[in-house]
Amino acid sequence: MLSERLPACPAWLCETSRQAWLSIWPEDAMLQLALYCALGLGALTLLVMLQVMLLGELARRRASRRQQFNEQWRPFFALCSLGDELPAPAPTLPRGQQLWFLLQWNRTQLQLRGAARERMNRALVALGMDQHALVLLRGRVRSKLIGLTCLRHLADPAYWNDVQPLLVNRNVTVSLASAQTLIAMDATRAMQLILPAAVSRPDWALPRLASLCQQAGEQAVTLPLLIALSGSEDPRRERLVPLLVHGDPRHAAPWARARLAEDAAPEQLQVALRCLCELGDPRDRGRLLRALQHSHADVRLAALQALHKQARSDDSALFMPLLGDPSWWVRQAAADSLATLPGATPEGLQMLFRQVQDRYGQDALRRAMAEVKR
Amino acid sequence: MTFDWLGWLQLGFILYFLLLNGMYLLLNVLSMASLTSYIRQRAEIGEIAPYLGVEPPVSVLMPAFNEETTIRTSVRSMLQLQYPEFEVVVINDGSKDNTLAVLIEEFELVPHPEPLRQAVAHQPVQAIYRSRRYANLRVIDKANGGKADALNAGINAARHGLFCGVDADSILQRDSLLRVVQPFLEDERTVAAGGTVRIANGSEVRGGFLIRAGLPSNWLARFQIVEYLRAFLFGRLGWSPMNAVLIISGAFGLFDKERVMAVGGYRTDTVGEDMELVVRLHRYHREKRIPYRIRYLPDPICWTECPEDLGTLGRQRSRWQRGLAESLSRHARLAFSLRGGTPGWLAWPFMTLFEWIGPLIELVGYGFMIGGFVMGVVSYAALAAFLLVAIGMGILLSVNGLLLETMSFRVYERRRDMLRLFLMAVLENFGYRQLNTLWRCRGLWQWFSRRKHHWGAMRRSGRWGQS
Numbered sequence: 001m002l003s004e005r006l007p008a009c010p011a012w013l014c015e016t017s018r019q020a021w022l023s024i025w026p027e028d029a030m031l032q033l034a035l036y037c038a039l040g041l042g043a044l045t046l047l048v049m050l051q052v053m054l055l056g057e058l059a060r061r062r063a064s065r066r067q068q069f070n071e072q073w074r075p076f077f078a079l080c081s082l083g084d085e086l087p088a089p090a091p092t093l094p095r096g097q098q099l100w101f102l103l104q105w106n107r108t109q110l111q112l113r114g115a116a117r118e119r120m121n122r123a124l125v126a127l128g129m130d131q132h133a134l135v136l137l138r139g140r141v142r143s144k145l146i147g148l149t150c151l152r153h154l155a156d157p158a159y160w161n162d163v164q165p166l167l168v169n170r171n172v173t174v175s176l177a178s179a180q181t182l183i184a185m186d187a188t189r190a191m192q193l194i195l196p197a198a199v200s201r202p203d204w205a206l207p208r209l210a211s212l213c214q215q216a217g218e219q220a221v222t223l224p225l226l227i228a229l230s231g232s233e234d235p236r237r238e239r240l241v242p243l244l245v246h247g248d249p250r251h252a253a254p255w256a257r258a259r260l261a262e263d264a265a266p267e268q269l270q271v272a273l274r275c276l277c278e279l280g281d282p283r284d285r286g287r288l289l290r291a292l293q294h295s296h297a298d299v300r301l302a303a304l305q306a307l308h309k310q311a312r313s314d315d316s317a318l319f320m321p322l323l324g325d326p327s328w329w330v331r332q333a334a335a336d337s338l339a340t341l342p343g344a345t346p347e348g349l350q351m352l353f354r355q356v357q358d359r360y361g362q363d364a365l366r367r368a369m370a371e372v373k374r
Numbered sequence: 375m376t377f378d379w380l381g382w383l384q385l386g387f388i389l390y391f392l393l394l395n396g397m398y399l400l401l402n403v404l405s406m407a408s409l410t411s412y413i414r415q416r417a418e419i420g421e422i423a424p425y426l427g428v429e430p431p432v433s434v435l436m437p438a439f440n441e442e443t444t445i446r447t448s449v450r451s452m453l454q455l456q457y458p459e460f461e462v463v464v465i466n467d468g469s470k471d472n473t474l475a476v477l478i479e480e481f482e483l484v485p486h487p488e489p490l491r492q493a494v495a496h497q498p499v500q501a502i503y504r505s506r507r508y509a510n511l512r513v514i515d516k517a518n519g520g521k522a523d524a525l526n527a528g529i530n531a532a533r534h535g536l537f538c539g540v541d542a543d544s545i546l547q548r549d550s551l552l553r554v555v556q557p558f559l560e561d562e563r564t565v566a567a568g569g570t571v572r573i574a575n576g577s578e579v580r581g582g583f584l585i586r587a588g589l590p591s592n593w594l595a596r597f598q599i600v601e602y603l604r605a606f607l608f609g610r611l612g613w614s615p616m617n618a619v620l621i622i623s624g625a626f627g628l629f630d631k632e633r634v635m636a637v638g639g640y641r642t643d644t645v646g647e648d649m650e651l652v653v654r655l656h657r658y659h660r661e662k663r664i665p666y667r668i669r670y671l672p673d674p675i676c677w678t679e680c681p682e683d684l685g686t687l688g689r690q691r692s693r694w695q696r697g698l699a700e701s702l703s704r705h706a707r708l709a710f711s712l713r714g715g716t717p718g719w720l721a722w723p724f725m726t727l728f729e730w731i732g733p734l735i736e737l738v739g740y741g742f743m744i745g746g747f748v749m750g751v752v753s754y755a756a757l758a759a760f761l762l763v764a765i766g767m768g769i770l771l772s773v774n775g776l777l778l779e780t781m782s783f784r785v786y787e788r789r790r791d792m793l794r795l796f797l798m799a800v801l802e803n804f805g806y807r808q809l810n811t812l813w814r815c816r817g818l819w820q821w822f823s824r825r826k827h828h829w830g831a832m833r834r835s836g837r838w839g840q841s
Contacts, residue, residue, distance in 0.1 A: 026755065026758075028753070028754075028755040030753075030755045030756065030759055031754070031755035031758055031759060033759070034755070034758055034759030034762045034763065035758075035762065037759075037762060037763055037766065038762035038763070038766045041762075041763075041766030041767060041769070041770050042766065044770055045766075045769050045770045045773050048770070048773045048774060048776075048777050049773050049776070049796050051777060052773070052776050052777050052780045052792060052796070053789070053792065053793075055777075055780045055781060056780050056784065056787075056789065056792055057789075059780075059784055060787070141414070142414065172560075173415070205559055205560050205561060205562060206562060207426065207428040207429075207430075207558075207559040208426070208428075208559060208560070210428045211426040211427055211428045214427055214428065328491040360489065363487075363489030364489055366487045366489075367486075367487055367488045367489055370486060370487050370488075
């Protein structure tokens with residue numbers, strides 16, 4: 001047998017260590033358990049630390065490879081953005097690095113404008129990487145997002161049918177990213193899909209929708225939004241009302257006037273007043289003056305701001321009483337309006353200041369006058 | 375039959391320590407899941423936080439008391455933040471040094487007649503200044519009233535709907551505001567969001583920005599780095615998905631101003647005003663059944679200078695413990711209310727059992743086991759079991775903090791730094807942790823004896839001010 005052929009362990013080595021181990025190993029069962037626990041914890045701690053070092057090392061290596069890749073491709077991208085032809089020779093692109101390529105391409109696109117972006121788009125198509133972006137749309141969340149970002153930069157309606165199904169994706173980030181890509185391709189067509197869908201998507205946060213509306217532009221937003229607001233009975237549509245401020249005020253004005261006429265909820269009135277503020281139509285003055293008497297301070301503030309936009313030099317009498325308004329914000333806005341009235345002079349403002357009885361109104365006007373001087 | 379109370383007591387202490395560390399391990403697992411999902415989401419959004427163009431404007435409130443050495447750098451760093459629209463409001467809370475003079479000289483401040491909206495109470499304001507160099511910088515000079523009082527004055531002066539409370543001895547990473555505002559954009563129910571605070575001692579700071587993270591030569595500061603990693607990366611991150619974050623560090627947190635005003639602003643009769651406000655926000659929204667979210671984000675990083683001497687560190691820890699005890703005791707009803715939810719039924723008992731009275735039990739445990747062993751009442755086996763489990767679990771938890779850091783942000787990139795932190799994670803369990811327990815018990819005593827609170831004056835190195 002093998003064990004018989006092996007030299008026997010010398011007694012001074014094996015026996016001594018066994019004796020030493022037995023002398024320190026406790027006889028008490030509880031202590032033995034504690035020692036097992038401690039050894040287990042120690043081993044676990046070392047394993048965790050090993051993992052820390054391993055993860056650190058992997059991340060360092062990945063960062064270094066990525067750095068090399070970027071250094072190789074950055075000059076190529078720079079040349080692509082400068083000329084209409086694809087620079088030759090193109091560096092070889094291993095299959096495993098196609099994702100890095102698209103990430104770097106997306107990042108470069110963010111830094112470019114105008115013709116340079118167009119040239120970069122042409123280069124991407126020439127290299128066949130648009131097809132890889134389409135493949136990514138079928139991958140996991142991260143891949144989908146990289147693909148969508150790439151197609152957003154391309155903004156080619158030819159890919160519409162590949163992107164549109166992702167608008168109803170359960171993942172919020174993916175659905176909003178696809179909305180952004182569709183807007184880049186065709187804003188008007190995209191908003192006709194996005195706004196009706198937004199009614200039933202409470203997970204699409206309003207600031208994100210506002211950002212999409214800004215990207216699409218008011219021409220694309222107004223009509224589908226008005227249809228979504230009036231053409232549906234779903235109470236959730238009310239959530240979209242604040243988006244009207246991103247629409248064309250000329251088209252939103254009838255809606256706004258109707259809300260003012262029916263004395264809608266304060267939140268809707270504020271949006272209506274903001275629309276009329278943008279429009280700046282003097283024929284709305286009567287409506288604005290009526291809203292100035294509203295019991296809700298935010299409505300008064302919105303009416304005041306709308307009136308300020310179309311104020312005339314002789315409108316000081318309109319704003320002076322508002323310096324005594326119970327709302328701090330209305331007082332400040334009234335003071336700002338007075339201080340910036342057309343033709344207002346320091347002397348004229350001083351005269352107005354002397355007429356103010358309300359202490360808080362005086363404070364507000366003093367501040368506004370100082371700001372104007374600045 | 376005689377009742378072996380000593381045996382049961384020994385067992386009780388060992389079980390408490392097991393439970394304490396077991397719960398922390400559970401929290402650690404939750405944090406790991408939460409962090410993985412956050413990192414994935416961040417990768418989806420992109421490494422660089424995007425401007426959407428719809429970010430709400432933010433008022434950065436910076437209370438300052440005797441900060442002449444660092445205030446120049448801190449304000450300058452705030453003014454260079456990447457954010458579409460923000461203002462910086464420095465509140466000089468009756469400093470006795472040259473803080474105001476430094477600000478006036480550095481930023482060309484001129485008096486500005488500005489009425490303050492008295493939505494929350496605070497000590498009288500002596501003057502308001504605006505900068506002639508930076509349109510978005512104002513300084514409020516007021517009578518001394520403490521940090522919470524200064525923040526209340528800042529809330530009244532803030533012009534925007536969101537405010538970010540920042541310590542005057544801190545510097546923010548450039549995109550911190552952009553990142554910490556994301557929960558407000560993603561979920562309209564968000565009322566507060568807090569970010570991670572890291573220790574800047576030993577790091578390279580230039581022009582108000584942290585250029586490279588490094589480890590300090592001071593051992594006390596190194597221990598605190600491990601401690602902060604543990605406290606932030608699983609002490610708070612684990613609670614966030616359950617909407618049960620009870621602490622948003624006063625050093626860096628973003629709040630909805632109107633909601634804070636609705637709960638009466640910061641309380642001035644507590645030293646832990648930051649935690650107190652968050653717990654009050656929970657209570658307010660739960661009692662009124664208003665949907666809300668309070669989030670903690672692991673990566674909007676705020677760098678701060680930590681104490682490097684035992685005296686200052688001890689005072690700081692006692693103060694924190696006092697603040698914790700005040701907040702938890704004042705809002706005990708949250709736990710016993712039908713509407714308490716996860717913050718009341720889970721986070722409050724956890725904090726009470728392990729953070730509030732934990733140091734006391736720990737101290738009594740150490741005292742009983744060691745004293746009992748000396749007197750021959752506690753067996754060698756029980757003492758060894760107690761120490762092995764307590765210390766072993768402590769080390770494992772600290773090393774897990776390092777794992778979370780490596781999995782996520784890798785602020786400390788060098789191998790040598792990680793090995794040093796590992797060493798600290800081991801060594802802190804032999805003396806430092808016990809010292810911390812003593813300081814925290816002192817804080818509990820101060821809370822119990824109703825000692826008067828005051829600003830936590832800290833000895834500054836002033837190194838940032840020279841950069």
